[in-house]
Amino acid sequence: xxxxxxDGETIRSFVEDKEAFNVAIDLWFADLDTNNxxxxxxxxxxxxxxxxxxxxxxxxxxxxxxSHEELAQVYGGLFSSFDHDGDGVVxxxxxxxxxxxxxxxxxxGLGFLPVQMVVEEGSLLKRAVERERAMKxxx
Numbered sequence: 001x002x003x004x005x006x007d008g009e010t011i012r013s014f015v016e017d018k019e020a021f022n023v024a025i026d027l028w029f030a031d032l033d034t035n036n037x038x039x040x041x042x043x044x045x046x047x048x049x050x051x052x053x054x055x056x057x058x059x060x061x062x063x064x065x066x067s068h069e070e071l072a073q074v075y076g077g078l079f080s081s082f083d084h085d086g087d088g089v090v091x092x093x094x095x096x097x098x099x100x101x102x103x104x105x106x107x108x109g110l111g112f113l114p115v116q117m118v119v120e121e122g123s124l125l126k127r128a129v130e131r132e133r134a135m136k137x138x139x
Contacts, residue, residue, distance in 0.1 A: 001118050001121065002118070002119060004118075006114065006125065006128065006132070007112055008106075008111050010107075010132045014103070014124075015100055015103050021100070025099055028099075029092050040090040045079055046079070049075050050075065084097065
């Protein structure tokens, strides 16, 4: 992990750079696709869905506010948002489209003022920062 400074434009320009964004998404998808069938099952995507930490409140400590059944319903709903055609698996195009929407939502939430944020190595946010840094150095 590292502490980085970024804003909405950092993320937006990364997403709009189709080549950079698609390379990052393709690598992530391939990593998640453990059986190499070109599609993500619920089981393959579940860990990443859980890493979204939708119920996190305090620095990685979650309150146990939902039962296992309720959590399964929430995670199933998140999986369904990726599975656009409802066939029970997520293909690369569906994964790219949903990740693009998520990243643009983050960009819109950040706005135009820079913020300091802890980002994970290899994450899409880290790749966006690295891309912006490389572009500034190359200019």
